[in-house]
Amino acid sequence: MTSIKRTKREGLHPYVQYLMDSTWGYGRWQSEEGIPAVRGHSVEDVLGLPLSPWSRMGAEGTFINLSEQSVDDAYVCRIAPGGKINPQKHLFEEVLYVLKGRGSTTLRQGDKKPIQFEWQEGSLFAIPLNVSYQHFNLEGKNEALLLGCTSAPLMMDLFRNKNFIFNDQFVFDDRFVGNQTDMNGDGTFYEKYQGGLWETNFVPDIRSVRLQNVEHRGKGLKHVFIALSKSLMKVHLAEFQVGTYKKAHRHGPGAHIFIIEGQGYSLMWPEGDEPRRYDWKPGSLISPPAGWYHQHFNTGDIPVFHLAFHRPQTVASEGPRDQIEYEDEDRSISQLFEAELDKKGLKSHMKREV
Ligand SMILES: [Fe+2]
CATH class of the missing domain: 2.60.120.10 (Jelly Rolls)
Incomplete structure (x- = not known):
């Protein structure tokens, strides 16, 4: 044999x-x-x-x-x-x-x-x-x-x-029919889909899109998914508040996060490694590598507002989202955050969570 x-x-x-x-x-x-x-x-x-x-x-x-x-x-x-x-x-x-x-x-x-x-x-x-x-x-x-x-x-x-x-x-007319009215910014809002999904072909101004609370992803976090022109590449908008940060999580490839408003940093790390820090501001684009944990922190004095492009949804995300709850995270995560806020005279609103 x-x-x-x-x-x-x-x-x-x-x-x-x-x-x-x-x-x-x-x-x-x-x-x-x-x-x-x-x-x-x-x-x-x-x-x-x-x-x-x-x-x-x-x-x-x-x-x-x-x-x-x-x-x-x-x-x-x-x-x-x-x-x-x-x-x-x-x-x-x-x-x-x-x-x-x-x-x-x-x-x-x-x-x-x-x-x-x-x-x-x-x-x-x-x-x-x-x-x-x-x-x-x-x-x-x-x-x-x-x-x-x-x-x-x-x-x-x-x-x-x-x-x-x-x-x-x-001609993919099952996706897009090609009428002028398809691009007038109308759409359908699905309230219960993963915390809210807006299906439309055109968003005139992303600042006017309604966001919904998704507290299970982070303290005070609001977001909405947007599906455009029946594309497989959906996006989401998210806002997180002054003195807060999102829970660490990991998933499959392809996410690109563009910062619209606010300042802060992200930590990203493959399992078992030390977190690496990436500072950002309006105009920054950051992409978590597939399977790396990542976590976003607001160190500014206004809410952070960002747009995230997603991979085509047919690409698997390797199992359910893997999220680290605040009470399970390493203490150094919140210590770094508090130290960064201290430098700016700002206070963390995370103490009860961590
Ligand atoms: Fe993510």
């Missing part, structure tokens, strides 16, 4: 390496795009990243690939005053947040009449799957900056064919 020798291998399996070297995929596409790629676990200020001309888009941009995420990525795109991007269409999903400026987007689905909607700083929307789109900067003197999160890594590495990803003509 033949015995099978088991060996522990570090890094990529040779077959995966072969696929990456010999066929087109996300890594190859990214290098072909000719724009910078930012790596690491966080970006201090996505509005201040260096951008390069991006010929496919007809604009300027940079990729943001944090925490070696292989199911989704992020990017920043700058549209010059009065400018527009080249028309785009693709088989990966995309959620866009408007960092700066005012503009419009035209959607063309198959042979249906084009539809158009206007956006401004704070707007949130998704590009419906495989719908042709084009963004326009409506300001003659000011740039427009967009932050996108896409499922390009997953889709490209799965199908490994550029022509299919960018030139397939299939």
Whole structure:
């Protein structure tokens, strides 16, 4: 009888390496795009990243690939005053947040009449799957900056064919019907879904979205999930109060957290390691690596408000959410928090919890 020798291998399996070297995929596409790629676990200020001309888009941009995420990525795109991007269409999903400026987007689905909607700083929307789109900067003197999160890594590495990803003509009219009224900001609010889910195709201003209390995730925490254009990449908005912090938890890959308001830091660590600290402020983007514990702390004098992009929901999160309750956390977690508040003359509201 033949015995099978088991060996522990570090890094990529040779077959995966072969696929990456010999066929087109996300890594190859990214290098072909000719724009910078930012790596690491966080970006201090996505509005201040260096951008390069991006010929496919007809604009300027940079990729943001944090925490070696292989199911989704992020990017920043700058549209010059009065400018527009080249028309785009693709088989990966995309959620866009408007960092700066005012503009419009035209959607063309198959042979249906084009539809158009206007956006401004704070707007949130998704590009419906495989719908042709084009963004326009409506300001003659000011740039427009967009932050996108896409499922390009997953889709490209799965199908490994550029022509299919960018030139397939299939119309997903089960997802998006393509009426002008689809983009007017209406929707349905599901109160009981994981603490609240807003289903819509367009959010004119994320600050106006109703949040719900989700105390089981953290003291005074409010949040809401948003499902856009029946995309598999949902997002959530969360607010946590002055002098508080969220419970540590871990889950699968792909989360990208963008800080809208407030100041603080996150601790992130793989099980068994010491927590590592990442400071943030408005404009910061942070991505917890798959399976790492992470915990967010408000050390400022206003509530923290953030937007979180999620992985495509078909990617499993490796079991139920694993959360550390306040009473079970290491005492050093709250001691660090209190020391940081002390420096600013602020008080912790967590004492009863920890
Ligand atoms: Fe998380």
